[in-house]
Amino acid sequence: MAQSTGARLAVDGLTVAYGPVVAVRELELAAEPGEVLAVLGPSGCGKSTLLRAVAGLEPPLAGTIHLDDRSLEGLRPDQRDVGLMFQEHALFPHRTVADNVAFGPRMRGHDRATVRRLVADALALVDLSELADRGITELSGGERQRVALARAVAPRPRLLMLDEPLGSIDRALQQRLLDDLRSVFDRLGTTVLHVTHDQQEALAVADRVAVMRDARLEQLGTPDQLWRAPRTAFVADFLGLDHVADARIRAGRASTPWGELDLPDAPDGEHQVVLLPDALRVTDPDRPRRDTEVALEGRVTARRFAGDHVRVTVAVPDAPQLTVPVWAGRVPELDDELELALDPQAVRVLEPEPDATP
Amino acid sequence: MTSAARPRRRGTTLALLAVPLAFLAVFFVWPVATIVGTGLAPEGDLELGAIGRVLTDPSVRSVAWFTLWQATASTVLTLLIGIPGAYALSRLEFRGRALLQAGVTVPFVLPTVVVGSAFLALLGPRSPVNTALTVLLGDAAPTLDLRRTVTAILIAHVFFNYAVVVRTVGGLWSLIDPRVEEAARVLGASRWQAFREVSLPLLAPAIASSAAIVFLFTFTSFGVVLILGGPGRATLEVEIHRATTQLLDLPLASALAVLQLIAVVAALLVYGRLQRRAPTQSLVGSAATRRPPRGRGERLFLRGNLAVVAILLASPLLVLIERSLDTGDGYGLANWRALLTDERATILAVPAGEAVRNSLLFGASATLIALVVGGLAATAATSEAGRLARVVDRGLMVPLGTSAVTIGFGFLIALNRPPVDLRGSPLLVPIAQALIATPFVVRTLLPVLRSIDHRLREAAAVLGATPRRVWREVDLPIVGRAALVAAGFSFAIAVGEFGATVFVARANLPTMPVAIFRLLGRPGVANFGQAMAMSTLLMAVTATAILAIDRLRIGQVGRF
Numbered sequence: 001m002a003q004s005t006g007a008r009l010a011v012d013g014l015t016v017a018y019g020p021v022v023a024v025r026e027l028e029l030a031a032e033p034g035e036v037l038a039v040l041g042p043s044g045c046g047k048s049t050l051l052r053a054v055a056g057l058e059p060p061l062a063g064t065i066h067l068d069d070r071s072l073e074g075l076r077p078d079q080r081d082v083g084l085m086f087q088e089h090a091l092f093p094h095r096t097v098a099d100n101v102a103f104g105p106r107m108r109g110h111d112r113a114t115v116r117r118l119v120a121d122a123l124a125l126v127d128l129s130e131l132a133d134r135g136i137t138e139l140s141g142g143e144r145q146r147v148a149l150a151r152a153v154a155p156r157p158r159l160l161m162l163d164e165p166l167g168s169i170d171r172a173l174q175q176r177l178l179d180d181l182r183s184v185f186d187r188l189g190t191t192v193l194h195v196t197h198d199q200q201e202a203l204a205v206a207d208r209v210a211v212m213r214d215a216r217l218e219q220l221g222t223p224d225q226l227w228r229a230p231r232t233a234f235v236a237d238f239l240g241l242d243h244v245a246d247a248r249i250r251a252g253r254a255s256t257p258w259g260e261l262d263l264p265d266a267p268d269g270e271h272q273v274v275l276l277p278d279a280l281r282v283t284d285p286d287r288p289r290r291d292t293e294v295a296l297e298g299r300v301t302a303r304r305f306a307g308d309h310v311r312v313t314v315a316v317p318d319a320p321q322l323t324v325p326v327w328a329g330r331v332p333e334l335d336d337e338l339e340l341a342l343d344p345q346a347v348r349v350l351e352p353e354p355d356a357t358p
Numbered sequence: 359m360t361s362a363a364r365p366r367r368r369g370t371t372l373a374l375l376a377v378p379l380a381f382l383a384v385f386f387v388w389p390v391a392t393i394v395g396t397g398l399a400p401e402g403d404l405e406l407g408a409i410g411r412v413l414t415d416p417s418v419r420s421v422a423w424f425t426l427w428q429a430t431a432s433t434v435l436t437l438l439i440g441i442p443g444a445y446a447l448s449r450l451e452f453r454g455r456a457l458l459q460a461g462v463t464v465p466f467v468l469p470t471v472v473v474g475s476a477f478l479a480l481l482g483p484r485s486p487v488n489t490a491l492t493v494l495l496g497d498a499a500p501t502l503d504l505r506r507t508v509t510a511i512l513i514a515h516v517f518f519n520y521a522v523v524v525r526t527v528g529g530l531w532s533l534i535d536p537r538v539e540e541a542a543r544v545l546g547a548s549r550w551q552a553f554r555e556v557s558l559p560l561l562a563p564a565i566a567s568s569a570a571i572v573f574l575f576t577f578t579s580f581g582v583v584l585i586l587g588g589p590g591r592a593t594l595e596v597e598i599h600r601a602t603t604q605l606l607d608l609p610l611a612s613a614l615a616v617l618q619l620i621a622v623v624a625a626l627l628v629y630g631r632l633q634r635r636a637p638t639q640s641l642v643g644s645a646a647t648r649r650p651p652r653g654r655g656e657r658l659f660l661r662g663n664l665a666v667v668a669i670l671l672a673s674p675l676l677v678l679i680e681r682s683l684d685t686g687d688g689y690g691l692a693n694w695r696a697l698l699t700d701e702r703a704t705i706l707a708v709p710a711g712e713a714v715r716n717s718l719l720f721g722a723s724a725t726l727i728a729l730v731v732g733g734l735a736a737t738a739a740t741s742e743a744g745r746l747a748r749v750v751d752r753g754l755m756v757p758l759g760t761s762a763v764t765i766g767f768g769f770l771i772a773l774n775r776p777p778v779d780l781r782g783s784p785l786l787v788p789i790a791q792a793l794i795a796t797p798f799v800v801r802t803l804l805p806v807l808r809s810i811d812h813r814l815r816e817a818a819a820v821l822g823a824t825p826r827r828v829w830r831e832v833d834l835p836i837v838g839r840a841a842l843v844a845a846g847f848s849f850a851i852a853v854g855e856f857g858a859t860v861f862v863a864r865a866n867l868p869t870m871p872v873a874i875f876r877l878l879g880r881p882g883v884a885n886f887g888q889a890m891a892m893s894t895l896l897m898a899v900t901a902t903a904i905l906a907i908d909r910l911r912i913g914q915v916g917r918f
Contacts, residue, residue: 019650041524055544077543094559107546155546189675226751231599244831 006034006191007067007158014063016053023049026217036185036192038206040199047195047213050160055084067159083157087164089148091136097147098132102154122154125184142173153188159195166201178204199239211235233350236274243275245320257319259294261344272350279346280324283339293341301337314340363385369843371738378735385793386757389768396771397612402857412613429577432515434570439516439666440523446663448528451648463903465671470581471871475588475893476674477514481505486677491633492565508589517670519572530564532647558599563632565750570629578761580857587880594618594646595763602767682890686883693887710892713873717853720869724791724852725845732799736784740807762857765790773884784864799844808842843907850903870896
């Protein structure tokens with residue numbers, strides 16, 4: 001399929017409400033042309049509403065949405081030239097695969113030859129050419145997902161939006177489809193807004209990730225930026241970083257339950273800190289503790305086998321327990337006493353949480 | 359679903375079936391067979407010439423043509439008005455929606471005579487429409503009088519059958535994922551294109567089956583046409599009635615009935631075929647299918663539909679009440695007082711109070727008969743998973759499609775001589791009413807009986823319950839509520855039944871609908887006022903029964 005030029009999406013001050021419930025509040029978000037932007041958040045955070053508002057399915061209370069220089073204000077869904085892949089797909093059950101995919105090009109008034117070509121291109125893109133004449137009810141979950149994707153991209157929208165595209169598909173298949181999805185995005189070259197509640201999915205497909213919480217944008221950044229510097233405890237928790245604790249910081253020194261840490265650039269005051277995944281390791285004679293690292297003594301309370309590594313839970317006196325991956329060498333037994341090394345350079349200070357109630 | 363069928367000896371099933379089968383044989387098959395016999399062989403010898411004579415008779419042909427085209431027009435009109443209503447009630451959330459959904463069902467079960475009277479009051483020269491016109495335009499105002507016009511018949515038919523379309527189509531619409539329609543919109547379809555290309559094909563089974571039902575009902579329309587129609591505005595039903603009671607031409611009536619039976623059976627076959635195509639599994643995802651109206655267009659659309667409901671459904675009934683209070687020179691309770699005293703007994707042949715009593719008595723007896731016959735049949739159909747169950751199931755639905763007039767006429771010519779001589783018996787009325795109510799009893803009980811998990815019965819049996827105890831301890835409590843619904847429904851149908859009752863009711867034992875019809879046939883403001891008062895009373899009785907049923911939330915009244 002030929003590369004289509006993606007449009008720049010700019011969302012400014014967007015507010016959407018369902019009656020008294022504000023689903024999206026004063027949201028600022030922009031996706032660059034051709035960029036894959038993932039919107040990540042728990043269910044009910046407003047991420048699906050954002051897509052629906054951009055598609056013209058929900059009227060905004062306030063704010064503007066632009067595709068390049070064109071304001072979408074007041075435009076009906078059929079006038080917006082965007083593609084939307086719905087959660088649970090919403091395929092037309094009374095039409096064949098090819099007819100589902102042909103719907104968009106047909107509505108845009110293309111002649112029959114063009115429609116046929118666009119359908120063939122879209123089906124080839126998702127590797128479904130053989131199933132063109134099948135009925136929707138005869139398809140498996142993975143096949144339906146691909147039909148929904150083909151249907152959304154067939155009219156070559158300048159912005160493609162996906163709402164939990166892998167949501168209704170079992171875990172094993174998800175991994176494979178995730179790779180397929182990213183390669184489809186790359187071949188299309190269109191701007192993509194990908195909504196998901198699954199952090200692995202977001203980090204795997206996106207150029208940048210927008211984390212949403214309670215109708216607001218919590219953090220926006222590349223997967224690496226999020227992972228290296230989660231802004232709040234919510235983001236840290238959502239990314240699966242569960243070593244968060246209170247710290248009192250004064251003159252570059254933080255007193256935490258895990259001891260005194262040197263954090264030269266940290267501001268003074270009461271803060272929360274998070275340990276990044278590579279902040280902790282088990283020391284052994286081959287790799288002794290470095291001077292910059294802080295030593296922690298603890299006892300093994302649980303071990304969980306995780307394929308290529310073992311996750312060892314260590315209870316440290318007077319501090320939250322820690323979980324450390326052990327990759328090779330000697331895996332400690334239950335109740336073993338061991339020494340951990342904590343690297344202060346992989347400790348981040350978090351911004352205070354906003355009030356929990358929006 | 360795991361089969362709820364209880365493995366029972368075939369003997370037991372047949373014993374259960376004995377009563378319903380005998381009832382059907384004597385009171386349905388025998389009368390209909392007699393009609394067909396009389397139609398094909400008026401003098402005892404097979405003489406197809408009689409049918410041929412009837413078919414070539416220009417006046418019969420014009421009646422048949424009128425019957426067909428008014429039914430077609432009524433069906434199309436009901437669909438055009440009902441489908442937007444179905445969308446409003448199944449897709450939009452607003453205050454009072456649930457109440458409205460129950461409310462639109464009321465007209466469907468209202469007695470035809472009441473509906474006829476109501477539209478007579480609404481569309482006549484003294485209607486509020488004309489009052490308003492006079493107020494607005496003074497003496498120059500034209501007087502709108504739609505009585506004895508096709509327009510009146512069509513409007514009344516839409517009034518009756520609105521609920522059939524709204525509930526059947528709306529029922530399916532609420533099973534369709536709204537995102538399917540949204541997907542079409544995002545892909546570039548306008549509202550109309552999305553409806554035509556996506557919603558309409560998905561709704562086709564419900565639209566087709568509700569159209570078949572509306573066609574069937576309007577094709578065999580009797581009470582409404584009898585009251586609102588006039589010369590040249592008669593359906594086959596009305597013609598059968600006229601041939602029997604005025605022309606005393608039984609062969610003609612029989613031939614007309616045969617003609618109508620053929621049409622009805624054809625329509626039923628089409629309906630049965632469409633039913634099989636209806637999707638059974640839900641198409642909904644996790645999304646809610648109802649939401650508040652958005653934007654000016656949708657709010658306007660909702661308001662328009664609410665206005666249709668108010669004007670089409672509520673106004674005739676309100677006018678009915680208003681007319682019942684109109685004494686000719688101002689408002690008062692004179693009509694109501696006259697109903698309860700017997701000063702007009704000579705005109706009614708009996709005091710009005712007695713008509714009320716007759717109706718209640720006949721209605722209660724009919725309900726009892728319908729519950730016994732329908733209950734036994736439903737139990738038998740549940741116990742037997744095979745072909746026999748299907749035959750019983752279908753067989754009991756046939757009287758529903760057969761017109762009331764055919765049943766009444768059949769009673770008249772078949773049950774007045776040996777072997778079954780019930781001539782003049784007051785029992786004929788409740789039996790005819792029960793025959794018409796039984797399909798509804800079966801339709802209500804069968805799904806509930808089938809839904810009882812067979813393992814419940816097995817568990818009770820293993821715990822030591824005898825088969826009789828199992829029925830009492832397991833089936834009865836579960837079915838109890840459904841039986842109550844069936845009883846209320848039967849009662850409403852029996853009390854309002856007109857087509858069959860008018861044939862078999864004895865002159866001195868009229869029911870309320872028959873009394874209303876007689877009152878309407880007499881001149882004078884007082885008679886009209888009394889007819890309105892009695893119609894109001896009858897409406898109140900049936901509406902109460904139906905709204906009580908809706909509270910119990912079993913069964914879908916008016917949904918096919």
